[in-house]
Amino acid sequence: MAAAPKNPRPCSIADTLALVGEKYSLLVLREVCLGNGRFDQLVRNTGAPRDILATRLRRLLDAGILTKEPYSERPQRFEYRPTRAGLELEPVLMTLMAWGDRHLRADDDRPMVIEHVCGNELVPRVTCRACGETVRHEDLMAHPQAEGWTVTGPAAA
Amino acid sequence: MAAAPKNPRPCSIADTLALVGEKYSLLVLREVCLGNGRFDQLVRNTGAPRDILATRLRRLLDAGILTKEPYSERPQRFEYRPTRAGLELEPVLMTLMAWGDRHLRADDDRPMVIEHVCGNELVPRVTCRACGETVRHEDLMAHPQAEGWTVTGPAAA
């Protein structure tokens, strides 16, 4: 018998995680978004082994999520910065942080508070671009576009 | 010399990823949110090896993100379902999917379209709960709550 075909559901979540889902990648992105883009800062702040960090950085550069900008000639030194695409991953970081703050922490134990220009603390909320309402699970219907990938809960194709 | 202390930045993103950041975990959550909660469905749809899937499921159960509900006595069969906490991770899945759809796919090649009750296709957007505005990177200021964890870009503590 031929080996298992191994074709999981085609999915943009999976594709995105293939780029940024490895250990430390999103922490690197966090630091870089905070402006801490130097190698040793990344090592200290993420806890990644230097070795692993180097391969993660290469991958994120290749994926167009980070860029490497010189901040000193002689000794050549670089700083990693998010690209536009990298910055567009910030919502992922926000929603992860919000979940952790809600479920893993006491109210007075949040390690970081983010302030929005409006002057309030940022509590991120995901809304529907079309109608502006908060997105709730019960309000969603999934429509797989490929044959054979059914969903049994919210919807049928 | 004593070994490196290895204390990375305290962070809810890291804490959340410690629970759901391993390979396949978020794909399992995706399937479970879609209503495909049985072991063999999860194997097929995520592509995870059966033994890895078993350990991921245990971890997600322990973390209170999934529950195991019987759908048949004799033969005892269970189905995994998201808890409230699990459903609250859906925004993470939405934002990951939106990013992948935007950056890794052509417009006519999205593997899944989600319809909101409002009748439109869901395009998720992260907004500030206080003022309702779309969250943009430039509008944020990060305030680390612990000493020593500076940010050099958006803000100082």
Add this chain to the structure above:
DNA sequence: CCAGTGAGTAGGTTTTCTGGACTCACCATA
């Protein structure tokens, strides 16, 4: 009785992570 299914477990190999030391280029100071 036999084949088939759903939900795992077991074992052995391959891949990846990890921690530590090492390099290389440069600067500062004595």
Add this chain to the structure above:
DNA sequence: TATGGTGAGTCCAGAAAACCTACTCACTGG
């Protein structure tokens, strides 16, 4: 000019995870 320090990595051996294949166990349906 030696001496030490920093930033940005690389290299390596041991530990841990992932992977694949096969196997079990409890049924069910014909």
